[in-house]
Amino acid sequence: MSVPLVRAEQARAVMLELFPDGFEEVDGLGGVELAAYTDAGGEERLWQAFGGASSVDVPEDWQERWRTFHRPVRVGPVWIGPPWEEPPPGALAVVIDPGRAFGTGSHPTTRLCVELLLTLAPGASLVDLGCGSGVLSIAAARLGFGPVVALDSDPEAVEATVANAARNGVRVDAREADAIHDPLPASDLAVANMTLGLVEQLAPPARCGRLITSGYLVSERPSLPGFEPIERRASDGWAADLLARQTG
Ligand SMILES: C[S@@+](CC[C@H](N)C(=O)[O-])C[C@H]1O[C@@H](n2cnc3c(N)ncnc32)[C@H](O)[C@@H]1O
Known part of the structure; x- marks a missing residue:
């Protein structure tokens, strides 16, 4: 259209x-x-x-055919690409075969979340809410965040995350869970690249000090009571925010 x-x-x-x-x-x-x-x-x-x-x-096998369009992307030192591409020397490679899960790394919202991860000191524990292919969990683990827990309500996404974590040789605890209705593990940092509607429901369930959110447009700002905005990134009409839990 x-x-x-x-x-x-x-x-x-x-x-x-x-x-x-x-x-x-x-x-x-x-x-x-x-x-x-x-x-x-x-x-x-x-x-x-x-x-x-x-x-x-489109042919019945479009979900397999679209792989031909899966191209590598670079976000600072992080290279995200498919198994059939060669990462450049010195890059922090995140090799992703998304299967049927969302997250080749090339979507602006995914790239913006990685950009915000790069602004934070590694070492913090992280929960990835709506992990899709596991791209953000694996990028975080590569950057030195940990332990990393990856949650998704779609079993195919959990399967893809487990396979991609193994492919990258990183430790990611991937589990099937509903980020809005299931109890969430506590962490220093959480990332949630979902939709605005879902992100805004995270304020009570998310048990983290900092939160990176995306999945919405530049014209939209998530309202998350108890969190204050720290930094915003935007690209191609999409936005991502870093928020911190308010103290006192
Ligand atoms: C836009 S994709 C993000 C994938 C990946 N994190 C990225 O940044 O590329 C959103 C993911 O959230 C998952 N999701 C949607 N609603 C959810 C919920 N209530 N609980 C957990 N995961 C959910 C979807 O299955 C999908 O994998």
């Missing part, structure tokens, strides 16, 4: 609501192209939201 630049931010917000696990965005002439892999139900929701969208049938 093509959207003119002036409407891009609004359209991204709607796409995020409709497809919280992710959608694709490609810059075009005077606008952006937004695309989601979905079924007939999703196509109908797109039509209802935008009053029009073009669709093409």
Whole structure:
């Protein structure tokens, strides 16, 4: 679906609501192209939201084929890439095969979370809420954070995280859990790259001193009672925040 630049931010917000696990965005002439892999139900929701969208049938094995588009990204010293690419010498390599889980590392929200991790002193314990492929947990472990616990409500994400942690030779305790409704482990730091709606529900359950949040747009700011904003990063219309628990 093509959207003119002036409407891009609004359209991204709607796409995020409709497809919280992710959608694709490609810059075009005077606008952006937004695309989601979905079924007939999703196509109908797109039509209802935008009053029009073009669709093409993709092969049954698209979830495997899209791997050809999995390209490495660099965030400071951290290189995030697929198993079939060679990390440059001296880089802190995070090798990710996301399988069917979200998180190749290339999404701006994931990159922004890594950027904020890089501003913090390593050594702190970390809980990754909504770990997807495990990309943030593994990057954190590579940077010297630990122990690292990775939680996701999707069993395929937990499976992908376990496999990716083993591939990278790092220790990550990956478990299936609902970050909003299940009791969460205490940690110095938590990262939550989810949606604004989910992030905002974390204030009571999150048991951490600092919290990195993302999964929402630059125009949005999470309201998390008990936490104060410390730093914000933005890229391609997306934002990530570092928050600290208020004392006293
Ligand atoms: C946008 S992906 C982020 C993946 C990865 N952390 C990254 O930064 O690339 C969000 C993840 O949150 C998970 N998720 C959604 N709701 C959740 C919940 N209530 N509890 C735990 N995980 C959840 C999804 O399954 C998905 O893997």
